[in-house]
Amino acid sequence: MDWNGNTRHTSVSRTESSYGNPFHNDYDSYYHGGMEVKHDQAILSAETAQGLNSGRPSIERDMISRSSFQEKKKRTLTNNQLELLERSFQEGIKLEPDRKMKLSRELGLEPRQIAVWFQNRRARWKARQIERSYEALKHDFDHMS
Amino acid sequence: MDWNGNTRHTSVSRTESSYGNPFHNDYDSYYHGGMEVKHDQAILSAETAQGLNSGRPSIERDMISRSSFQEKKKRTLTNNQLELLERSFQEGIKLEPDRKMKLSRELGLEPRQIAVWFQNRRARWKARQIERSYEALKHDFDHMS
DNA sequence: GCCATCTCAGTAATTAATTTA
DNA sequence: ATAAATTAATTACTGAGATGG
Numbered sequence: 001m002d003w004n005g006n007t008r009h010t011s012v013s014r015t016e017s018s019y020g021n022p023f024h025n026d027y028d029s030y031y032h033g034g035m036e037v038k039h040d041q042a043i044l045s046a047e048t049a050q051g052l053n054s055g056r057p058s059i060e061r062d063m064i065s066r067s068s069f070q071e072k073k074k075r076t077l078t079n080n081q082l083e084l085l086e087r088s089f090q091e092g093i094k095l096e097p098d099r100k101m102k103l104s105r106e107l108g109l110e111p112r113q114i115a116v117w118f119q120n121r122r123a124r125w126k127a128r129q130i131e132r133s134y135e136a137l138k139h140d141f142d143h144m145s
Numbered sequence: 146m147d148w149n150g151n152t153r154h155t156s157v158s159r160t161e162s163s164y165g166n167p168f169h170n171d172y173d174s175y176y177h178g179g180m181e182v183k184h185d186q187a188i189l190s191a192e193t194a195q196g197l198n199s200g201r202p203s204i205e206r207d208m209i210s211r212s213s214f215q216e217k218k219k220r221t222l223t224n225n226q227l228e229l230l231e232r233s234f235q236e237g238i239k240l241e242p243d244r245k246m247k248l249s250r251e252l253g254l255e256p257r258q259i260a261v262w263f264q265n266r267r268a269r270w271k272a273r274q275i276e277r278s279y280e281a282l283k284h285d286f287d288h289m290s
Numbered sequence: 291g292c293c294a295t296c297t298c299a300g301t302a303a304t305t306a307a308t309t310t311a
Numbered sequence: 312a313t314a315a316a317t318t319a320a321t322t323a324c325t326g327a328g329a330t331g332g
Contacts, residue, residue, distance in 0.1 A: 074304045074322050116323060119298075124321095126298095134279050141282075141289075221301075221325060261303060264317075269301090271318090 077117075081107045085114070089121050222262075226252045230259070234266055 077085070088103060095118045104111045222230070233248060240263045249256045 076305060076321075113322085115296095117321095120322070123298080138279070138282060141287075258302085262301095265301070265303085268318075 077109075081109065085117055085121070089118065093122060093125070094118075222254075226254065230262055230266070234263065238267060238270065239263075 084107060085103070088099065092099070095115065100111050100114045103109070103114045107114070229252060230248065233244065237244070240260060245256050245259045248254070248259045252259070
């Protein structure tokens with residue numbers, strides 16, 4: 001996808017690699033363990049979305065003041081989560097509070113994360129639209145002589 | 146308004162969006178509507194950065210503060226830091242370990258942060274290049290008819 | 291005026307995939 | 312074939328503007 005045209009890969013396949021480099025002195029590289037090759041078509045992983053966000057002291061509102069707790073590691077969403085989010089996005093690009101809460105419960109993510117995902121998703125969507133306009137324009141010019 | 150027809154005029158933040166969106170669906174004519182992936186930067190000299198940047202952390206605590214144990218939170222870089230990074234980038238898009246360390250010391254940032262900044266900066270540079278070729282192409286076609 | 295809560299642009303930092311040595 | 316370096320993509324956050332109460 002990618003705002004500059006490259007196609008990397010469908011986001012549906014993610015490898016679950018374990019990393020963690022024991023020795024490592026401030027060099028900015030990381031070890032990337034065994035990469036397995038996946039097939040292109042969506043492998044529905046039957047894995048649970050739970051367990052990722054345990055241990056959080058149940059804060060109801062999103063938009064809480066950050067930086068109060070650490071545990072701010074970036075976690076990549078599972079395929080299940082992405083799938084559902086994507087479906088929900090297709091049904092409506094804008095996220096109402098109700099839907100946010102519903103998704104939050106269903107996916108085991110914080111409301112804030114849902115909101116952030118939608119925000120980023122809208123940005124990507126918009127970028128693609130723009131790219132598409134460019135392409136269309138280019139095409140039009142191509143065919144006029 | 147909604148997510149895409151927003152009325153926000155470009156922030157005073159550090160990107161000065163000086164040209165409008167080339168394609169413009171006239172429905173919602175807001176100039177900033179499309180997130181043209183563009184040029185931030187290019188010239189972010191001391192002069193310009195001076196008065197215009199009300200959006201930056203106005204505290205000029207550059208070097209102090211973050212060296213000793215700050216919590217590792219995301220902190221937006223100060224103008225001074227950006228300036229120096231930018232200048233360094235102009236002199237060479239690629240970051241050698243020596244330079245990284247030097248910058249790290251001078252800016253009070255971790256080497257990893259320097260590396261990350263350069264990575265992201267290269268990505269933006271590339272995006273700009275691509276956008277630019279689109280523009281050039283468009284321009285050429287324009288002049289052919 | 292305040293304040294809480296949306297929006298989005300921009301970007302820092304991480305993870306995933308590819309390239310390179 | 313491996314491991315390091317780099318790119319691409321993604322997640323999360325910052326700061327600003329808008330808006331409704």
